[in-house]
Amino acid sequence: MVSVVEYFFALNSPWSYLGSARLAAIAAKRGAQVAVRPIKLGAVFSETGGVPLAKRSSERQAYRLVELQRWSRYLDLPLILEPRYFPADETAAAHLVIAAESAGFDALALAGAIGAALWNRNQNIADWAVLDETSLELGIDVEDLRQRFSPEELSRTHDANTRAALDKGIFGVPAYVLNGEVFWGQDRLDFLDRALASIRNDM
Secondary structure, three states, rough: OOOOEEEOOOOOHHHHHHHHHHHHHHHHHHOOEEHHHHHOHHHHHHHHHHOOOHHHHHHHHHHHHHHHHHHHHHHHOOOOOOOOOOOOOOHHHHHHHHHHHHHHOOOHHHHHHHHHHHHHHOOOOOOHHHHHHHHHHOOOOHHHHHHOOOOHHHHHHHHHHHHHHHHHHOOOEEEEEEEEEHHHHHHHHHHHHHHHHHHHHHO
């Protein structure tokens, strides 16, 4: 049986971006599938006591930048600490990822590419021109997806993903769920890898 990792994330999250490629590599190595679940992080914060970045203390905001720089260097993954278009309205981008997942495309690769547009290339992921260019690089036709899936349908899925995250006890992103066990944060990917390896060894 193929293991399925549910991946709950937000495209505005630099931590989701930093973990995206590693998640894909782990899944490929362990023969696992990834169910891609963009969520509304603001709604999760409001129900779980999370504090939006702009409302955090100056000390916490400053340390976040230190940690982002550390991880960027450690992973050798370029990251703009304070991108011009952050935070972006990620609704359209999240809906695009949901549509790509529903249509059978590599939604994890698309989510990673959109994250790179924001955190590496300093682009506005609320701009359809950016989303179109990013998608075409992966062989995904944005206009085709927009015709196949209505905004209302995609919005319902976005809300359902958010509700599912809350029901599973998720309070931040990225979060990875394997057989009901939550791994929160891209710095927990090693534990996810070990859990997947353990399942394969037991088969």
